[in-house]
Amino acid sequence: MNTFRFKKAKSTLVGLAVSVILGTAGCTSDTSESGQTNTQSQEQPAYLNTSLPMQERVKDLVSRMTLEEKIAQMYNDAPAIERLNVPAYDYWNEALHGVARAGNATVFPQAIGLAAMWDKELLHEIATVISDEGRAKHHYFKSAGITTRYTGLTYWSPNINIFRDPRWGRGQETYGEDPFLTGELGVEFITGLQGDDDTYLKSAATAKHFAVHNGPEITRHSDNYVVSDKDLYETYLPAFEKAVVEADVEAVMCAYNRVNDLPACGSDMLLKEILRGKYQFDGHVMSDCGAIADFYDPKAHDVTRAPAAAAAWAVTSGTDLNCGTGRLSSYANLNFAVQKGLISEALIDQAVERLFMTRFKLGMFDPDEQVGYASHSMDEVGSSEHLALTQKATERSLVLLKNNGVLPLKKDVKVAVIGPNADNRDVLLGNYNAQPINPVTVLDGIEQYLGEEAVTSAPGSALIADVYGHWQVLDSNVLFHTNALGEREAGARVEYFNVATLPITDFTNVHTNAEIVGDAKATETRSSLELYREVSPITNKVLDDFGMVISGELVPETSGNYRFDGEGEITIDGEVVTGPVALTAGQSYQFSVTKVFATDQLTNTDHRMRAKWQLSWLNTSEALVENAKAAAKDADVIVMAVGISPRIEGEEMPVKLEGFNYGDRSSIDLPAEQSALIKEMEALGKPVVLVNFSGSAMALNWEQDNVDAIVQAFYPGEATGTALARILWGEVSPSGRLPVTFYHNLDGFAAFDDYDMTNRTYRYFNGDVLYPFGYGLSYANFSYSGLNAPQELSAGSDLALSFTLKNDGEMDAEQVSQLYVSMPDAPVDTPKVALKGFTRTAVNAGESTQVSMVVPADELVYINDKGDKVPYKGALHLSVGNGQPQFAADQEVVKTVITLL
Known part of the structure; x- marks a missing residue:
């Protein structure tokens, strides 16, 4: 946990010359809640006095607003209050894997690719860079008087929902299917965005979508997800708890769906009892965009007939900010709700104070020279250092799924780069993306690495139907x-x-x-x-x-x-x-x-x-397959860039195609056009290296049996081509690991809208899998030995252990070591195995190193049927190694059984 919390922080900065930032505050006449008129003196108002505690300043500012002014501040695009010199502000901004939708910025791998790095330290560094660029952009736009959407410092990231079903089109935005991995990575991303200053936030992160939210997209506005207390606290909430308790996240976004009959943005259980009660959250809560209108929309939840009632309901439950988008603002009805006694003005004051507390923490009412983060400038955006960092992230995110020895490639080969994603910028980016500074496609990267004379190329097919990847x-x-x-x-x-x-x-x-x-x-x-x-x-x-x-x-x-x-x-x-x-x-x-x-x-x-x-x-008349065969005719090796793209998987999309359903997927197979193309290329008798782009798991069954090598790329950022070439030609060893399970098919899966965790994710799935969660190959061979762990441990204590990791290969490489536990003596069903620790270690060829890990006591618990955490007692089966114990080779894992007393 951070060593401070902003609700306790007090500003001790020197006094402010009001005209510097907000203009001179003259004599004003304000109407209070009671209707009385107060005349302010020529003295500086308390909310501009930086020597006062922020909470006192916030209360002073809100007390000067009329009811209408306060309500207007509860929209995502809050208007200016000119008489109080409060500037307009739009809370909506995105920073999922780079400062998004605000012009040029460094584009890092999509969130699912960032998870594939299994690297907390690097993710924290990436989030720090994102907030550096975000600060620079905010102050650039501010200096130009621009307050439109995507220019603020309140970022609606990260998405820490659990990717429980491979059909979900927005799973690409998450850190995968595991609550522990998601929580650990979420903490690093949030703290990187928010900074480490004792007074100011660098930016405000938002943990979303709270809660029990992961598809289907097409029915998310009307679905009611019924979950047990055990599933709620074991799977859907742990990452949010870490975001609040450990990372002190500033904001939380409530979800569209209902949870156990109540809209998530109107759930006292979620927002009052859990978020603000158990977790002691003290930031602000916003609705997902249009979610409040879903309360009264007959085609959505339809749980109340009146917009005013919906607005009062949401605010009473604790939703402070209404993102309205095209449905405008349901909170515009709050004035009527106050008139009719549906809500008190005191609750509106509470919400507005929470919102302004965030703006004050961001330094928006203090001079820039007093806010250290305001010094970031636009020359940092897309700097050479930042572009080098995104290349490093891409290299660590690429997952080698198969290699029969063809990789790494020799440098004197002729290569045919084939496939609909070979020269497709879309697959570099994923969704919620920035405009890249220097986008490098697969074709670009290989041509730059080998020289254009050694490379031929052709798209070979559409992505699917009439959706193409080779637009020029x-x-x-x-x-x-x-x-x-x-x-x-x-x-x-x-x-x-x-x-x-x-x-x-x-x-x-x-x-x-x-x-x-x-x-x-x-x-x-x-x-x-x-x-x-x-x-x-x-x-x-x-x-x-x-x-x-x-x-x-x-x-x-x-x-x-x-x-x-x-x-x-x-x-x-x-x-x-x-x-x-x-x-x-x-x-x-x-x-x-x-x-x-x-x-x-x-x-x-x-x-x-x-x-x-x-x-x-x-x-569209091009003979795609024939041209691909011609391009591959004289090649020594074929590199195929296939898969899907964010044009056909993503958030509530108007896409209805074979295997794709409005952003989600109804099949995890490759589109038929691409499967046919791969078979045509394999039949040429040349080595085939397959690079699959997708934000979700793919059933690469035929490909696993027939092609020579497979790399899972996800959506790997603007340095994709450069990083991929370095991996394929052995400049760096692949070290990414899957943050989701790759299944053979969807046979036996429950309905998409069934949120029971039975037979879902690696923790509960009972069938055979194609590639397990945590899987990934290397050019090096690592072995584990010398596990040092206690034989007994008191329940409620941290678990410390160490082991020896040796690189038996001929190449320097990095290894992700994964720690799993199982709890067979628990009195309730528990996961077959559960991730409880991981670390990334660089080891030179032929060398070994000692690695230490600590499992906090709070992770050595099980969740009972009431949703309570109970310290585990009994035999704890523990393994550390190259993946889940049942999939790791003998030399790649060390195991022990510890008795918890």
């Missing part, structure tokens, strides 16, 4: 324009315009519309239709609105039916493009794109921050 940005190879001299030049002409906001006329789909007005104010030529303009080309202001018109000639190099992918209205020869277009090689087509970049005032969002604008295309 239109560039000066096919785009031309006529310059001012009447000469034909490569590239497209781009004109920039002012825009005007249009009045809202369609109230069935409310969003801000804008249109281009007037003449072009700036012009340029672009060689590629990919751009990120955070600063308006017209006004030179950050995130100022503008319109863009691209024009020129499009001259395809190959005939075929082309699809286009990108935002904006596209015309070819004056016709608006709405689907595939037949184009002839060498023929010139008049081409234009019109796109408006504007902030949506209703959602407080500017979409240009989420991703670079680009216009891509692909030829």
